[in-house]
Amino acid sequence: MAAAASAAACSASGSSAGPPRPGNTSGGGSGDGGSSTNTSTSGNAGSTSTGDDIGTGTGGSDPGPELVGDPKTCAEAAANKSYIGCDFWPTVTANIVWSIFDYAVVVANAGDEVAEVEVTRDGASVAHAEVQPNSLTKVYLPWVPELKGPDAGVCASGESISSSVRVDGGAYHLVSTRPVTVYQFNALEYKGAGGPDGKDWSSCPGLRMCPSSGDAYGCFSFTNDASLLLPSTAMTGNYRITGQQGWRSASMGGYAVITGIQDGTSVTVNLAQGASVIAGDDIPATPGGGSFTVDLDAGDVVEILGTPSSDLSGSLVTATRPVQVLTGMPCVQSPVGYKACDHIEESVFPAETLGKRYFVAVPTSPGGEVFGHVVRLYGNVDGTALTYPSGRPDGAPTSIDAGQVVDLSVVKRDFEVVGDHEFAVSTFMLGAEIVDRNTAPPDQKGDPSQSHATAVEQYRTKYVFLAPSDYDESYVDVIQPLDATIMLDDAPVDVEPTPIGNGSGFGVARIPLGPGNDGAHVLTASAPVGIQVIGYGSYTSYQYPGGLNLVLIAPPPPPPN
Known part of the structure; x- marks a missing residue:
């Protein structure tokens, strides 16, 4: 079964508000991913009766002292296990964005x-950069066409990859002489400006007339996202896929992208019951509950594509050596039926780094508003009991099993969730039609993006993060103890956190970001905090966890029965 994004599904003509944007179809067929129906892709979701009350509990156990400091050398970074390191593997993922927009780290x-x-690919030098202290550098890298898939047409719609893909030597290898943090942007710019020195945007397809509408869409990327890349020293051989279900009515499947970082690595993928893989290269067509194995050397990439009616989430990846795993979709609406569609991707956290306590905060929307997001819970251990000290969101389960996924659909308030075993939480930003509803088309900002909630156990007291100047609005949402003191770029933050529940002791501070040091920011706190970094442009957005510790705090998940 082909997994392609049809023109009809990704844009709709006839709008009186100007040229249509990708994802403008208003209807979502029954069973589409991200619909307003609460779903569980496999297993029993436990009790899901209405529970949107405000709780008064005190939450999970104290996160304890921070275990990871700021490494000064690559050896310290390797030992400390956090998002800071010296060895990274940037990897292109499928996106229908026009290739004139730049893939960059x-x-x-x-x-x-x-x-x-130094950045290499398959042993050949690609780029070199010097990054000054307390600064950042953008490194533009060529797309890898086999992994990216085809571009959208001049009418900003088109088909994406239709089969699984293997590209030997398809990943980039970034090595630094000092500890750094690395983010990949697919793509970096959201409009036809900026880019490498001397870049000429005159050939942008959006400047040409779309025959079906008689208008030009404008030189906008429409489908962007960003991923926090993890250093190889924090990677393991165990991952629970934490993604989004396919978009059936648009024939768009989700994918998992696995990158080998050492030669002679054997990778086995045990599919969740709700998953189904489309064959390609040496990746076999595999139904839910099945498994397959691939062998990878350093830099080899497999992009495993699910069928549009399935969900790779909950599947278990095990490898004989550490690997990198990303999850995403070429384009998706969130929820389905609300424009517009956008590319989503994010690094998957190793299973051994998952925690038992999460605060899940609604991302700040354009203009500083707070509207909601889609939340998904992923089980990692059978019989995990879940409690919600701040009150249980509608449809939230009281237990979850290994490989089970529960979709809470649109959640409109912040909440706390605690398990007696480790589990994972992902969040998905909503379409511009919802988050920028007070702005008239075609000037709305936002669209879907994926991020992962950070376990309280992996919070930090210092973050160096990026909010690119290429976007119109950027925010950092800080989940903090209510009495913590926050400093941003050496200035005290005077934003009062909004408490989460009645008695958790934590709240969320929503902080607009200025230009910083060319987009680089440093945040410090008197106690461990978690952060989400968010940005908006015209019908596009990004969100990613601004960093985290990656201490091994959980056992590897047992193999499926």
């Missing part, structure tokens, strides 16, 4: 010495 250096950065 942004490297931030919070140290006090210059970081020399």
